[in-house]
Amino acid sequence: xxxxxxxxxxxxxxxxxxxxxxxxxxxxxxxxxxxxxxxxxxxxxxxxxxxxxxxxxxxxxxxxxxxxxxxxxxxxxxxxxxxxxxxxxxxxxxxxxxxxxxxxxxxxxxxxxxxxxxxxxxxxxxxxxxxxxxxxxxxxxxxxxxxxxxxxxxxxxxxxxxxxxxxxxxxxxxxxxxxxxxxxxxxxxxxxxxxxxxxxxxxxxxxxxxxxxxxxxxxxxxxxxxxxxxxxxxxxxxxxxxxxxxxxxxxxxxxxxxxxxxxxxxxxxxxxxxxxxxxxxxxxxxxxxxxxxxxxxxxxxxxxxxxxxxxxxxxxxxxxxxxxxxxxxxxxxxxxxxxxxxxxxxxxxxxxxxxxxxxxxxxxxxxxxxxxxxxxxxxxxxxxxxxxxxxxxxxxxxxxxxxxxxxxxxxxxxxxxxxxxxxxxxxxxxx
Numbered sequence: 407x408x409x410x411x412x413x414x415x416x417x418x419x420x421x422x423x424x425x426x427x428x429x430x431x432x433x434x435x436x437x438x439x440x441x442x443x444x445x446x447x448x449x450x451x452x453x454x455x456x457x458x459x460x461x462x463x464x465x466x467x468x469x470x471x472x473x474x475x476x477x478x479x480x481x482x483x484x485x486x487x488x489x490x491x492x493x494x495x496x497x498x499x500x501x502x503x504x505x506x507x508x509x510x511x512x513x514x515x516x517x518x519x520x521x522x523x524x525x526x527x528x529x530x531x532x533x534x535x536x537x538x539x540x541x542x543x544x545x546x547x548x549x550x551x552x553x554x555x556x557x558x559x560x561x562x563x564x565x566x567x568x569x570x571x572x573x574x575x576x577x578x579x580x581x582x583x584x585x586x587x588x589x590x591x592x593x594x595x596x597x598x599x600x601x602x603x604x605x606x607x608x609x610x611x612x613x614x615x616x617x618x619x620x621x622x623x624x625x626x627x628x629x630x631x632x633x634x635x636x637x638x639x640x641x642x643x644x645x646x647x648x649x650x651x652x653x654x655x656x657x658x659x660x661x662x663x664x665x666x667x668x669x670x671x672x673x674x675x676x677x678x679x680x681x682x683x684x685x686x687x688x689x690x691x692x693x694x695x696x697x698x699x700x701x702x703x704x705x706x707x708x709x710x711x712x713x714x715x716x717x718x719x720x721x722x723x724x725x726x727x728x729x730x731x732x733x734x735x736x737x738x739x740x741x742x743x744x745x746x747x748x749x750x751x752x753x754x755x756x757x758x759x760x761x762x763x764x765x766x767x768x769x770x771x772x773x774x775x776x777x778x779x780x781x782x783x784x785x786x787x788x789x790x791x792x793x794x795x796x797x798x799x800x801x802x803x804x805x806x807x808x809x810x811x812x813x814x815x816x817x818x819x820x821x822x823x824x825x826x827x828x829x830x831x832x833x834x835x836x837x
Contacts, residue, residue: 441555441632442837444590445538445602446613448528450548455482457538460532461524462510465492474510482539482547489572490541506552507537526551531615533561539600550602554589556631560614562586563623565612566646567807571622578807578814579626581823584833585805586611588634588644589603596669630820632837635828637669642831649688650675650806651776651798653737654827660801669828672737672802675809677816684812690799691808693773695764699789702726706745706753713762714755724749726789729779739775739802748788757799764794774798804828 458479465473465480473494481493485500492499499505509524525532528549535553542548560770564571566581593604606613635642645657657670677685683689697705702724713716722745732742735757743760745753755763761772777796784790805827813823821833 420480421576442594444555444594444604445556446551446553446558446604446606447602448533448549448551448606450542450546452547452549453484453545455549456480456549457482457489457507457537458527459507459524460527463524464506464510465499466506467499471493472499473497475507480507481482484541484545488545489675490547492539502541504538504540506539507540509536525616528615531617533615533700548601555587556627558590559583559586559627560619560624561613561615561736562590562611564618564620567623567811568769571620573622576622576626576814577809577818577820577823578810579623580630580820581805581810581814582646582807583623583626583630584633584635584820584824585644585646587630588830589640589646591634591641592643619677619708627659631764631833633700633833634836635824635831637644637667637831642669642828643667644828645670646805646807646827647800647802647804648806649685649797649799649808650683650802651685651691651738651774651796652676652683653776653802654804654806655735655737655739655802657803659735659737659739660803662757669831670803671829672735673826673829675806677812680816684816685798685806685811687812688799688808690773692795693799695772695794695796697764697792699726699791702729702789702792705766708747709763709765710753710755712765713759714753717753722751722753723747725750728789729781729792731779734760737776738797739801740777772796774800774802776802 455463456479457474459747460477462474462476464471465475475494478495479552483491483493484778485491490501492501492505507526525534526537528537533551534557537553538550539553540548540550563579563583563586566586567579590604597603604610604613624769635644652675655672655674658664658668660665675682675685675755683691706726707722710722726745726746728746730744731740732744733742740760741757743755743763745755758775760775766773774796776798778796780793780795781789781793783795807822810823810827813826824833825831
């Protein structure tokens with residue numbers, strides 16, 4: 407069983423026992439009878455923190471109720487002496503370990519919380535369930551939202567599968583809800599943190615408050631409640647991405663050094679009836695990026711060691727004189743990219759890491775590694791401009807989200823969608 411600080415209070419209500427062993431991607435071994443709570447890190451590194459509660463809540467410190475609050479604001483700051491303080495109307499509380507704000511009624515904490523019901527507002531969004539405020543040793547706060555897993559998924563599916571949310575997309579939403587549930591289960595067993603299970607951003611799954619809830623996504627979560635994808639009797643690790651560009655990718659080709667998993671092998675995304683890729687309607691199905699020779703050299707010098715850590719600490723000199731794809735995987739994604747400098751140095755970047763070679767100052771990387779390169783040279787033979795023509799968006803492993811939407815619109819069921827992108831798997835209800 408994984409022990410986490412703060413989980414004991416939930417075990418009295420929800421039994422969730424996990425015995426796990428992980429090797430490489432690993433396959434956690436589960437036993438469970440009902441949905442667990444999940445601890446979501448909404449934000450860290452907060453110097454100050456302001457919350458507003460709607461409804462009746464209990465303020466608890468070291469698991470002891472210390473105050474009742476209702477329809478009011480609470481601010482958390484560090485004093486000049488570095489002591490964490492909670493500022494309430496007409497009261498200031500000093501605390502040295504996590505403090506929680508919990509709904510006064512258990513009915514307010516469950517997955518049936520309505521968007522108009524009790525909640526806690528943070529940074530323009532309202533969240534159900536419990537908030538935990540953790541004072542860190544560096545003088546900042548981390549804010550956690552603790553909710554039942556099904557409630558968490560209500561805040562995930564609309565963010566991870568964003569489109570028109572029309573009825574003919576329901577099957578795709580159901581497939582996404584199940585895949586997201588699998589991902590959450592994986593994080594519950596493998597997150598290397600005693601504080602929380604998942605981040606609320608792209609480091610895990612994008613999660614937001616009640617304002618983003620969508621009726622179709624809510625229906626998808628409810629209709630698939632407790633369902634997960636299994637392979638060989640164990641929960642599958644369900645990766646997904648935006649747009650595959652016509653073919654998904656083997657997991658070992660994206661995260662090299664990891665073992666091949668039969669249900670995470672590349673599959674064609676082309677519909678046998680229409681002859682078109684299921685994800686053809688994605689705005690990122692095809693795209694173009696251009697760089698001047700000077701920009702390309704700057705990017706290589708800034709990002710080479712990040713894209714290929716084997717070059718860490720190595721100073722790159724000269725100007726880029728050539729950029730060439732040496733080989734590709736069966737999906738047409740780049741296997742090896744060679745960068746030649748005008749001083750004769752040659753550098754190599756592999757697989758999905760090629761995207762990081764083009765990382766800009768905002769941290770944005772190339773949309774996918776399914777691309778071709780066209781080089782224009784000036785009269786002196788130097789690189790004048792590089793044009794990259796690409797397809798798809800994301801790493802390409804597992805379910806193509808735009809492909810799932812396309813399949814749903816063509817009448818495929820959520821079971822067919824999941825079995826297409828995770829071949830050899832089955833869907834089972836585990837609670």
